[in-house]
Amino acid sequence: IFFYSAKQEFKVEMLKGKRVIVTGASSGIGEQMAYRLARTGSHILITARTEGKLRKVSTQCRELGAASIHYVSGSMENMAFAQVVVKEAEKLWGGLDMLILNHIGSTYFGYFKGDTEHLRKLLEINVLSYVTMTVSALPMLKESRGSIVAVSSLAGKVGTPFTVPYSTTKFALDGFFSSLRQMLVVENANVSITLCVLGYINTDTAMKTVSHVIRNKPAPKEECALEIIKSGALRQRELHYPYISVRIPLLLRDWAPDFLDSLTRNNMDIEKVKIT
Numbered sequence: 001i002f003f004y005s006a007k008q009e010f011k012v013e014m015l016k017g018k019r020v021i022v023t024g025a026s027s028g029i030g031e032q033m034a035y036r037l038a039r040t041g042s043h044i045l046i047t048a049r050t051e052g053k054l055r056k057v058s059t060q061c062r063e064l065g066a067a068s069i070h071y072v073s074g075s076m077e078n079m080a081f082a083q084v085v086v087k088e089a090e091k092l093w094g095g096l097d098m099l100i101l102n103h104i105g106s107t108y109f110g111y112f113k114g115d116t117e118h119l120r121k122l123l124e125i126n127v128l129s130y131v132t133m134t135v136s137a138l139p140m141l142k143e144s145r146g147s148i149v150a151v152s153s154l155a156g157k158v159g160t161p162f163t164v165p166y167s168t169t170k171f172a173l174d175g176f177f178s179s180l181r182q183m184l185v186v187e188n189a190n191v192s193i194t195l196c197v198l199g200y201i202n203t204d205t206a207m208k209t210v211s212h213v214i215r216n217k218p219a220p221k222e223e224c225a226l227e228i229i230k231s232g233a234l235r236q237r238e239l240h241y242p243y244i245s246v247r248i249p250l251l252l253r254d255w256a257p258d259f260l261d262s263l264t265r266n267n268m269d270i271e272k273v274k275i276t
């Protein structure tokens, strides 16, 4: 029982020479994932809207030792673009080993005033483009027995105030990917799906948006990026990072939901949330 249940350990060789797409890689956690993959000698295709930033990240990846590095710029509001990115990987490498879905459309941390247009746009960028890329990439991933990694959030597992449109999209990812995981087992397809449930991380965007409201200390984006890559390589079903800050709310969620809700609110300076 000990030997059969022992967890597999992560080794950098697991990703050496692997062909990986990383979305939202021009900044934050996505950028750090690109650097980490470069150090392990992977073939990398990065994407985001801002070409200038992608060029800089690519240069850095080349210096860090990427087996190869390419970028495509465009917006994930457009589903044709989501397909173009996967086609590009097919053209470049004739296959794909890992698809890391990480981009999000910009959103606010504040009062929900019924702005369904913002919600619709966010559903397209944060969910539909993930679905589109997954569908396009699945034939290649089935062939390589590859992996899909979807970056989500604690705000996609438990209700947090001030993130209504954002949480809607992240909860949807759980629905899609958890069901698809089951579907792939039934079909006998050896493609792993990892849902990353992240707590508060110190990216520029998150710090700018919530550091004046959230009392907890954010976790480092560099370590977060490494943990995401490890969880994908090890074909885990979910990543919980930072471990304790995500595990405790997940435990409380079903057993003491009202207590969890008040704990979450007590972690915020609610009076500092801007009223627009």
Ligand SMILES: NC(=O)C1=CN([C@@H]2O[C@H](COP(=O)(O)OP(=O)(O)OC[C@H]3O[C@@H](n4cnc5c(N)ncnc54)[C@H](OP(=O)(O)O)[C@@H]3O)[C@@H](O)[C@H]2O)C=CC1
Residues within 6 Å of the ligand: 023, 024, 025, 026, 027, 028, 029, 030, 047, 048, 049, 050, 051, 053, 074, 075, 076, 077, 101, 102, 103, 104, 105, 106, 125, 151, 152, 153, 154, 198, 199, 200, 201, 202, 203, 204, 205, 206
């Ligand atoms: N930071 C945190 O505290 C937490 C983050 N997460 C999750 O981690 C992931 C990364 O977050 P983080 O690094 O903070 O985010 P960033 O804001 O740093 O990065 C977002 C990336 O998405 C790209 N992007 C934005 N809009 C679009 C678009 N319309 N089309 C294509 N790409 C787009 C951005 O580049 P560009 O503008 O050039 O397009 C950028 O590369 C997200 O999935 C987020 O939900 C989860 C929990 C906590």
Ligand SMILES: CC(C)CCC[C@@H](C)[C@H]1CC[C@H]2[C@@H]3C(=O)C=C4C[C@@H](O)CC[C@]4(C)[C@H]3CC[C@]12C
Residues within 6 Å of the ligand: 107, 108, 109, 152, 153, 154, 155, 160, 163, 166, 198, 199, 200, 205, 206, 209, 210, 214, 249, 263, 264, 267
């Ligand atoms: C039990 C409680 C202490 C847990 C509370 C954790 C809350 C406060 C944490 C968990 C996940 C976090 C959000 C997140 O996932 C991503 C983004 C997007 C970014 O562009 C702006 C910041 C934002 C909204 C984060 C805000 C703070 C959140 C809600």
